[in-house]
Amino acid sequence: MKILVCISKSPDTTSKIAFTEGNTKFDENGVQYIxxxxxxxxxxxxxxxxxxxLGGTVTTITVGTAADDATIxxxxxxxxxxxxxVDAEATDAYxxxxxxxxxxxDKGFDLVLTGKETINYNGSQVAGMIxxxxxxxxxxxxxxxxxxxxxxxxxxxxxxxxxxVEAQLPxxxxxxxxxxxxxxxxxxxxxxxxxKPLEVVTPVGGEAMTSFVSFDLPxxxxxxxxxxxxxxxxLVELLHNEAKVL
Amino acid sequence: MATDLYTHPDYFNMDDLLxxxxxxxxxxxxAWVKKEVSPIIDEHYENATFPMHILSGLGEIGAFGPxxxxxxxxxxxxxxxxxxxxxxxERCDSGLRSTASVQSSLVMYPIWKYGSxxxxxxxxxxxxxxxxxxxxxxxxxxxxxxPAGMITNFKDMGDHYxxxxxxxxxxxxxxxxxxxxxxKNEEGRIHGLVVERGMEGFSTPEMHGKLSxxxxxxxxxxxENVKVPKENLLPGRSGLxxxxxxxxxxxxxxxxxxxxxxxxxxxxxxxxxxxxxxxNVPIGSFQLIQKKLAEMITEITKAQLLTFRLGQxxxxxxxxxxxxxxxxxxxxxxxxxxxxxxxQIHGGMGITSEYSMMRHMANLESVVTYEGTHDIHxxxxxxxVTGIPAFTREMPDLNK
Numbered sequence: 062m063k064i065l066v067c068i069s070k071s072p073d074t075t076s077k078i079a080f081t082e083g084n085t086k087f088d089e090n091g092v093q094y095i096x097x098x099x100x101x102x103x104x105x106x107x108x109x110x111x112x113x114x115l116g117g118t119v120t121t122i123t124v125g126t127a128a129d130d131a132t133i134x135x136x137x138x139x140x141x142x143x144x145x146x147v148d149a150e151a152t153d154a155y156x157x158x159x160x161x162x163x164x165x166x167d168k169g170f171d172l173v174l175t176g177k178e179t180i181n182y183n184g185s186q187v188a189g190m191i192x193x194x195x196x197x198x199x200x201x202x203x204x205x206x207x208x209x210x211x212x213x214x215x216x217x218x219x220x221x222x223x224x225x226v227e228a229q230l231p232x233x234x235x236x237x238x239x240x241x242x243x244x245x246x247x248x249x250x251x252x253x254x255x256x257k258p259l260e261v262v263t264p265v266g267g268e269a270m271t272s273f274v275s276f277d278l279p280x281x282x283x284x285x286x287x288x289x290x291x292x293x294x295x296l297v298e299l300l301h302n303e304a305k306v307l
Numbered sequence: 308m309a310t311d312l313y314t315h316p317d318y319f320n321m322d323d324l325l326x327x328x329x330x331x332x333x334x335x336x337x338a339w340v341k342k343e344v345s346p347i348i349d350e351h352y353e354n355a356t357f358p359m360h361i362l363s364g365l366g367e368i369g370a371f372g373p374x375x376x377x378x379x380x381x382x383x384x385x386x387x388x389x390x391x392x393x394x395x396x397e398r399c400d401s402g403l404r405s406t407a408s409v410q411s412s413l414v415m416y417p418i419w420k421y422g423s424x425x426x427x428x429x430x431x432x433x434x435x436x437x438x439x440x441x442x443x444x445x446x447x448x449x450x451x452x453x454p455a456g457m458i459t460n461f462k463d464m465g466d467h468y469x470x471x472x473x474x475x476x477x478x479x480x481x482x483x484x485x486x487x488x489x490x491k492n493e494e495g496r497i498h499g500l501v502v503e504r505g506m507e508g509f510s511t512p513e514m515h516g517k518l519s520x521x522x523x524x525x526x527x528x529x530x531e532n533v534k535v536p537k538e539n540l541l542p543g544r545s546g547l548x549x550x551x552x553x554x555x556x557x558x559x560x561x562x563x564x565x566x567x568x569x570x571x572x573x574x575x576x577x578x579x580x581x582x583x584x585x586x587n588v589p590i591g592s593f594q595l596i597q598k599k600l601a602e603m604i605t606e607i608t609k610a611q612l613l614t615f616r617l618g619q620x621x622x623x624x625x626x627x628x629x630x631x632x633x634x635x636x637x638x639x640x641x642x643x644x645x646x647x648x649x650x651q652i653h654g655g656m657g658i659t660s661e662y663s664m665m666r667h668m669a670n671l672e673s674v675v676t677y678e679g680t681h682d683i684h685x686x687x688x689x690x691x692v693t694g695i696p697a698f699t700r701e702m703p704d705l706n707k
Contacts, residue, residue, distance in 0.1 A: 075314045093322070095334075131327035138331060245338045248369030248382045251331055 062117035062208070064108040065165055066141065067175040067187065068101070069123065069151070070094040070132040074180070084275045087181075096132045098243075099176025099236065101139070106241035107206055108174050109140045115208065117171075118142045122164060124149055124157045130259065137254035138246035144257070149264035152272075154182075158190030159267030165195060171230045172213075177202050177237040185235065192233035200228055204239035311345035312578065313337070313398060315570050318608045324615060325387070332369065332388050336395035339368045340403075348400050349660040351522040355515070357406070358522070359482065366437030370396060370407040372415035379419065380432030387618035390563035397564030398571045399663075401670035402523025404564040409478045410434060412557035414441030414487050417499055420552070421543030426501065430485065442483035442511075444474035444502075444528045445550050451476075452683050452698075455547050459490040459530065461500065468540065470500065470508075470533040476677070480526030481513040487541075488528065489550045499541035499549055508533040519673040555631050558678050559621055562634035565674055566610050568667045569642035572649035573603045575662055579653055590652070599648045606641040614638065629691035636684035643671045 072078070072092045079088040096105075108119045121136045121144045123129050133144045147160045165173060173195070175188040185201070192199030204223075205216035213232050217224045218239070246254075288296045300307045322330065343364055351358050365371060373389040375381025389411070397404035415434050418426055433439035450456045459472025470490060480486070486502045486509075502509055508531040517525060541549070577600055580591035590596050617634045620626035646668040650657035658665050675681045683698070690696045 073314075091320070131330065134327060135331055135334075138335075243338075243342075245342065245368075246331070246335050247367040248332075248335075248373075249367075251328065251335065251369070252377075252382055254331075255328070 062111060062115050062171045063169055064112060064117060064119045064172045064174065065161075065168070065170040066100070066105045066108045066119060066121045066136070067123070067161055067173070067191075068105065068121045068133060068136045068144075069097045069157075069176070069179050070125065070129055071097040071179050071181040078278065080276045080278075084277065085273050087276070094129075094132055096135050097176055097179045097181075099178060099180070099238075101136065101176075102243040103236035103238065103240035104174040104176050104234075105136055105139060105141065106244050107236060108172070109244070110241060111172070111206075111208060120145060120170075122147065122161055124151045124160045124264075126150055133259060134254050135246065137257045137259070138250040139244050140246075140250060142257065144259045146259060146261050147264050148261050149267075153269040154184045154186035155190055155271070156267045156269040158187045159194060160264055161187070162191050162194030163265040163267065164262060165191070169231075171211075171232075172208075173197070173231070173233045175233075175235045177235045188233050188235035195231075195233070197231050197233050198228045199233045199235075200226055201235045202237045203234050204237050206234055206236070206240060311341045313341070313571055313574055315398075316573055316577075316604055316607055317611075318604055319612065321611050321615060325391075329387055329391060332384065333391040333395060336368050336370070336392045337398075339364060340395055340399045344399050344403060348403070348522060348663075349666070352400070352402075352666055353521070353660065355517065355521040357402070357482070357524040361403075362437040362440060364437075365396075365407055365410075366435060368392065371410045371437055372419070372431065372435050373411065375411075375415055375419055375431055375435060379427050380435040381415070382435075385618075386559065386621040387615070389560060390614065390618050393560040393564040394567035394570075396567070397561075398567035400522055400666065401564065401568060401674050402520040404560070404567075405478045405520060405523045408557050408560045408564070409443055410437075410441055412560055413443030413553050414485070416556045417443075417487050417541060417549065417553050418501070421499060421541040421549060422501075423538070423542055425538065426541070430501070439484045440479055440482060441485045441487060442477050442479040442526075442528070443550075443553065444477055444480075444486050444488040445554075446474060446476050448473065448475045452680060454489070454550065455497075457489065457491060457497070459488065460492070461490050461498075461535065462493055464534075467537060468500065468535045470502065470530045470535050472530050474528040476514070477511075477526055477528050478520075478523055480511045480528055481524040483511065486511075486528055488530070490530075496545050497547050497549065498545045500535050501539040501541070502528075502530070502533060502535060503539075506533050506535065517673075519669045519671075521669075551628070554678055555626075555628050558631045558635040559617065559626070561674060561678055562614050562617060562631065562638045565635075565638040565642040565671065566607070566614055568671060569603075569607055569610065569638070569645040572642070572646045572664045572667055573600070573607055575664065576600060576603065576649035576652040579656075579662075583654075596652060599652060603645045603648060606645065610634075610638050610641055627691075629687055632679065632684040632687040632691075635679065636681055636688070639671060639675045640681065643668065643675060646671060 073095050076092045081088045112119050119141045121141045124147045178185040200215050203215040207214045211230045369382045372381045373384040377383045461468040461470045488500050510529045511526045513526045583590050646664045649664045
């Protein structure tokens with residue numbers, strides 16, 4: 062089975078978030094990047110588990126610059142066989158999806174896996190757009206994925222229960238929590254990652270369809286108000302009139 | 308312990324000096340520690356037990372002999388990688404780092420540097436995975452800072468050596484499969500011998516009652532007419548310089564490790580001082596708390612620069628023993644001071660196992676003493692700058 066896993070970077074969750082250029086651009090100064098956790102913990106690890114159970118290969122693909130190579134090497138250290146980097150700055154979901162689809166078009170992948178979203182932009186769009194471009198079925202937010210022959214069986218969490226769906230391969234899946242458990246690379250993996258192929262391909266020139274007008278930080282956390290447990294009336298009054306949540 | 312939220316302070320952007328692989332190795336060690344060790348370390352510390360089940364994990368993250376060549380089963384990393392792994396381990400607990408330091412620098416290092424090809428092939432691959440654990444016997448009950456005075460000795464019996472004596476304060480001893488033991492031959496020359504568990508007359512009683520390094524096992528090595536096969540003698544080097552070169556490697560790891568403990572204490576103190584309120588404001592808004600934090604991060608930053616440069620020198624094979632001494636001494640001292648200050652910032656909470664600084668503080672009392680005491684390292688620097696050794700003196704005649 063040939064599996065393609067889309068790997069994106071996201072800022073370390075402890076990064077200070079700031080913007081430049083009139084609040085239109087994320088300020089990367091001092092920011093450490095990690096592999097987007099949904100891509101790493103769920104999409105990549107489930108891809109590796111399927112490969113280990115059924116045979117095949119796991120290729121990762123990233124739309125990014127040489128600055129992304131560190132996150133790509135981590136994916137290789139965790140166990141991917143080889144990596145592809147489309148040599149272009151990622152600008153929006155459509156541009157990323159069209160570059161990935163252009164690469165994947167004639168490669169015969171049975172599964173294309175992504176995380177359900179990146180933890181910085183939270184767009185959740187790339188997987189659906191790849192499926193559309195490749196004219197493949199798409200299952201979003203899957204929490205379980207098993208493959209038998211050419212049929213995939215997937216679980217999705219829905220309000221109050223679980224939805225089970227079936228789809229034929231080839232298939233695009235966006236993976237949510239529950240799909241797999243985080244794998245910490247071991248030293249053998251880190252050493253092997255040094256020599257695993259990382260192919261840099263020229264972008265086909267996929268163009269962004271959106272652009273950022275501005276970013277705003279959420280309002281600073283205000284002080285906590287403590288209310289005496291005996292005084293429930295005051296709590297209800299505040300929730301109604303001050304917090305306006307009731 | 309509460310959820311492990313550790314992130315390392317990096318005031319001077321030291322990360323820019325690391326390679327991507329360095330960072331991957333460090334982050335891997337950190338992720339492993341957070342997942343496997345942080346949740347259980349307090350329990351083991353309180354019960355004075357070593358978490359045996361993590362040994363193979365330590366092998367997997369490359370904590371055992373990071374610089375050992377791949378042909379002997381090691382990952383063949385550079386010295387900075389070794390330092391970073393030790394830093395991540397001691398960030399959690401000095402006992403955890405001690406176990407890895409001993410295995411790497413005091414067992415694998417001498418076998419790699421001074422062992423025969425057969426010895427290297429026999430021991431190193433198993434030591435690298437943690438399948439086999441080693442310990443190092445140099446210190447004796449009456450010979451700590453003065454190892455040259457050791458009495459443990461061996462006699463050439465023709466087809467084997469006969470080993471007698473005792474070693475004390477030996478990390479990993481209670482469960483070690485092998486011991487690299489330093490003993491004098493009949494001419495008084497110090498040699499290294501690999502003693503294996505199961506050899507008749509060799510025992511490793513555990514030492515109890517430690518109020519420091521409680522999550523690490525410490526014991527004695529006792530040799531009563533132990534017959535050691537001749538092929539177990541390390542042939543490559545003899546004399547006190549051989550064990551001292553191992554200590555150089557271990558002290559290098561301690562310099563990085565102790566800095567890790569300091570960084571952990573600072574990280575918690577900074578977070579706590581922003582969260583804890585008194586007089587309706589976070590305690591971090593008080594000048595006296597800021598003074599502590601500012602001094603801590605200044606000392607940490609200086610130590611980071613010193614330690615990184617030492618890593619570069621060690622990579623180039625240029626680091627002197629005296630430079631390593633200075634780094635070990637400095638970093639352990641600042642770690643102890645920072646642990647105490649961080650404890651104060653935490654007020655009463657600081658004495659509970661909810662936070663790690665009290666454990667670090669108690670652990671560091673061992674670290675400031677072992678592998679060359681704080682004072683001995685000072686004398687090494689003193690000797691290095693003056694050219695005059697001040698370690699010994701004649702016993703004054705009190706009758707005069």
